[in-house]
Amino acid sequence: MTSKRIVLLVDGMALLFRAYYASSYSGYIKRTSAGLPTNAVHGFVKYMMDAVKRFRPTHVVCCWDMGSTTFRTEQYADYKGNRESPPDDLIPQFDLVKEVVDSFGVPNVGIRGYEADDCIGTLARHYAEEEAHVFVLTGDHDLLQVVSERVHVVIMKKGASNYAVYDEAALLEERGLTPRQIIELKGLTGDTSDNYPGVKGIGEKTALKLLAEYGDIDGILANLDSLTASVRKKIEASLDMLHLSRDLATIRCDTPVSCPIDDCVWAPDLLRLRAKFEELEFKGLAQQIG
Known part of the structure; x- marks a missing residue:
């Protein structure tokens, strides 16, 4: 069978x-x-x-x-x-x-x-x-x-x-993550062993909190006005690297x-x-x- x-x-x-x-x-x-x-x-x-x-x-x-x-x-x-x-x-x-x-x-x-x-x-x-x-x-x-x-x-x-x-x-x-959110987490925090930065100033604790609330990076970006000024500023300053880091983290199937x-x-x-x-x-x- x-x-x-x-x-x-x-x-x-x-x-x-x-x-x-x-x-x-x-x-x-x-x-x-x-x-x-x-x-x-x-x-x-x-x-x-x-x-x-x-x-x-x-x-x-x-x-x-x-x-x-x-x-x-x-x-x-x-x-x-x-x-x-x-x-x-x-x-x-x-x-x-x-x-x-x-x-x-x-x-x-x-x-x-x-x-x-x-x-x-x-x-x-x-x-x-x-x-x-x-x-x-x-x-x-x-x-x-x-x-x-x-x-x-x-x-x-x-x-x-x-x-x-x-x-x-x-x-x-x-x-506290789905398999897909493993990628989203890496997009936000980067990966020191693979040498890409994610969003400068966003650590795992903040990233996990954001993902728990908004689901994924697209959900976070759709709700930038709801974020604290500090977090919003960090994300807006690193938008290109955020998208690139998420792509680098994605295993191609x-x-x-x-x-x-x-x-x-x-x-x-x-x-x-x-x-x-x-x-x-x-x-x-x-x-x-x-």
Whole structure:
């Protein structure tokens, strides 16, 4: 039955960076005997396998960023301009992790000009329309905007097997927001990690109050005369950036990316997987394969 199809959409970079920093903070980097760094890939595999065990998907896809230049950097040159270059030990693991994902029989999906979030949003909507149930595995709260009746967003928290799982009810209960209002909030407050400002002087507390009262940015702009003079002045001074920030925050769910559901069935070839783990000297993981 189609209702039993469960798709796990993995935010590849979110897991890889998380795995790198979780395992390198002590200064020790896991390497093969030839000197190839593998700590991030090893951690990534453990994260993915744990999520598969927890959410029991029938299908798995891994989505990736494909370079730093996207339609967002064309809209706003400083977008993510505050990001540091990745550590030298992580760089060779970008290609390596995709080899390992491929060894699981899991498709690696990405498209130049868009971010992994856009691929995730597009595929999540597509699979939900096919009546599959979707879990998005990430550490990125921006993806909460793709939550829907059939799409849950799984935020990884500190510690192994520690997840916050959001559906529409959980998002409303915890944040007081609908998925759409996640975008509106970012339009008002900006995003320091993605390096766009929103409305200068408007913090999250004020933004949440405005959204609770007026619903969205269009509702706020339609009621400028009802706002305090201070808030109205800040918004009027940043109108262009308000609209741009909202657009930058919006995950595109109509990107030209596809991965037919029949191409992402979770059915790893255990011999192939074990061979890859042995090649990378992941002895413990190879033994788990049996």
